[in-house]
Amino acid sequence: MPQTEEPNDPDLAAWREIVENYGDRAELPPDAAAVEPATESGPAYSIRFGEFGDDVDEAFEAPSDPVDDGFVPPEPEPIHLGPARTxxxxxxxxxxxxxxxxxxxxxxxxxSVPHWFGWLLVAAFLGGFGYLVVTMPKDRDDPWDDGARL
Structure with missing residues (x-):
C-alpha cells in the first residue's frame, strides 16, 4: 500500500528539489561568498570555498642528509654458468x-635460407628450454624463505 503522507525528511525534501530543478542552469555571482543568487525555480544556495591555512605554495624541501640506519647490503654473488647452461x-x-x-x-x-636452418633454431630453443627446466632446483635452500626480497 503506498503512503499517502510524506514524512518530514530533510534528505527527501532536498532530493525532490534536485529532481524538480534538474536541467536548470545555475547562475553564479561574481563573488559567490558575498551574494546569494536568485534562480527562477527555487531557493539558491551560496557556494563557499574554504581558505586553506597551510602554505601550499611553498616547495617541498627534502632533507639534505639521508637517514643512515647502518644497513649495508651484501655483495651479490657472481653468476656461475657452466658451458651446458650457457x-x-x-x-x-x-x-x-x-x-x-x-x-x-x-x-x-x-x-634464401635452407629449411634445416629453421629446424636447427627450433631444436636449439626447445633443447635449451628443456635443459633449463630439467636442471631447475627441486627445493628451496631455506624452507622458511617465502621469496620476498628488499
Whole structure:
C-alpha cells in the first residue's frame, strides 16, 4: 500500500528539489561568498570555498642528509654458468633473435635460407628450454624463505 503522507525528511525534501530543478542552469555571482543568487525555480544556495591555512605554495624541501640506519647490503654473488647452461641460454635467447634476423634478411633481399636452418633454431630453443627446466632446483635452500626480497 503506498503512503499517502510524506514524512518530514530533510534528505527527501532536498532530493525532490534536485529532481524538480534538474536541467536548470545555475547562475553564479561574481563573488559567490558575498551574494546569494536568485534562480527562477527555487531557493539558491551560496557556494563557499574554504581558505586553506597551510602554505601550499611553498616547495617541498627534502632533507639534505639521508637517514643512515647502518644497513649495508651484501655483495651479490657472481653468476656461475657452466658451458651446458650457457649453451642452453644461448639457444633460448639466441634462436628467436637469429630467426628474426633471418626473416628480415630474406624479406629485404633475394637470399634464401635452407629449411634445416629453421629446424636447427627450433631444436636449439626447445633443447635449451628443456635443459633449463630439467636442471631447475627441486627445493628451496631455506624452507622458511617465502621469496620476498628488499
Amino acid at each position: 649453451a642452453a641460454w644461448s639457444g633460448v635467447l639466441g634462436a628467436p633473435v637469429l630467426a628474426l634476423i633471418a626473416t628480415v634478411v630474406v624479406t629485404a633481399t633475394n637470399m
